[in-house]
Amino acid sequence: KNQVEQSPQSLIILEGKNCTLQCNYTVSPFSNLRWYKQDTGRGPVSLTIMTFSENTKSNGRYTATLDADTKQSSLHITASQLSDSASYICVVTSVHSGAGSYQLTFGKGTKLSVIP
Amino acid sequence: NAGVMQNPRHLVRRRGQEARLRCSPMKGHSHVYWYRQLPEEGLKFMVYLQKENIIDESGMPKERFSAEFPKEGPSILRIQQVVRGDSAAYFCASGAGSYEQYFGPGTRLTVT
Numbered sequence A: 001k002n003q004v005e006q007s008p009q010s011l012i013i014l015e016g017k018n019c020t021l022q023c024n025y026t027v028s029p030f031s032n033l034r035w036y037k038q039d040t041g042r043g044p045v046s047l048t049i050m051t052f053s054e055n056t057k058s059n060g061r062y063t064a065t066l067d068a069d070t071k072q073s074s075l076h077i078t079a080s081q082l083s084d085s086a087s088y089i090c091v092v093t094s095v096h097s098g099a100g101s102y103q104l105t106f107g108k109g110t111k112l113s114v115i116p
Numbered sequence B: 001n002a003g004v005m006q007n008p009r010h011l012v013r014r015r016g017q018e019a020r021l022r023c024s025p026m027k028g029h030s031h032v033y034w035y036r037q038l039p040e041e042g043l044k045f046m047v048y049l050q051k052e053n054i055i056d057e058s059g060m061p062k063e064r065f066s067a068e069f070p071k072e073g074p075s076i077l078r079i080q081q082v083v084r085g086d087s088a089a090y091f092c093a094s095g096a097g098s099y100e101q102y103f104g105p106g107t108r109l110t111v112t
Helices: none
Strands: A003-007 A011-012 A017-024 A030-038 A047-049 A057-059 A064-069 A072-077 A086-096 A101-106 A111-116 B004-005 B010-013 B019-024 B033-038 B043-050 B055-056 B066-067 B075-079 B087-094 B107-111
Touching: A003 A101, A011 A017, A017 A030, A017 A086, A017 A111, A030 A064, A030 A072, A047 A057, A047 A064, A047 A072, A072 A086, A086 B107, A101 B043, B004 B087, B010 B019, B019 B087, B019 B107, B033 B075, B043 B075, B075 B087, B075 B107
Parallel strands: A011 A111, B010 B107
Antiparallel strands: A003 A017, A017 A072, A030 A047, A030 A086, A057 A064, A064 A072, A086 A101, A086 A111, B004 B019, B019 B075, B033 B043, B033 B087, B043 B055, B066 B075, B087 B107
């Protein structure tokens, strides 16, 4: 069964500090991994997307890493801001080429609170 | 280019009533996906549609739930005879055929 596990469930950090969120997955066959940011009461917004051959990708203060061998990914946030307070969701896509379809498996997210 | 639109943003229904949730995809997108998010839970896939076709409905409850994406107009997620357990946020995402999906703001359904 495809699964995506995220840790920690929640995290509180001081403004200006860095943090790292973790994502472990058991999804096969793997196509890509994405990190989304979901503000309270809003839909998810894509931060990064990585395919099998990519092991790091940055988007401003967000840097995602991917280790396809260990099936782990991390999202590192540097110099956190109050506006970073949100849920961060890891999503893994598997593609079934024979059926021409793909499936997204969502983690439950890490709830980040940045405090002044 | 407007993003994915969903309406209403908030919907309150009494038990036994019907709920209709609408999703207008981004311009040029012909793929629509519906997800449900319960409080403190991750998003759960419900159904994937292309124009006039249901491609994958493996996440849809077998009863009371249906979805359509007509040739003209928005995609509709319909829940008949709602129960309290249907209270959730329902998100729609659209795509142009690749695996990128853009999410709408969601509809929060409350069943009283």
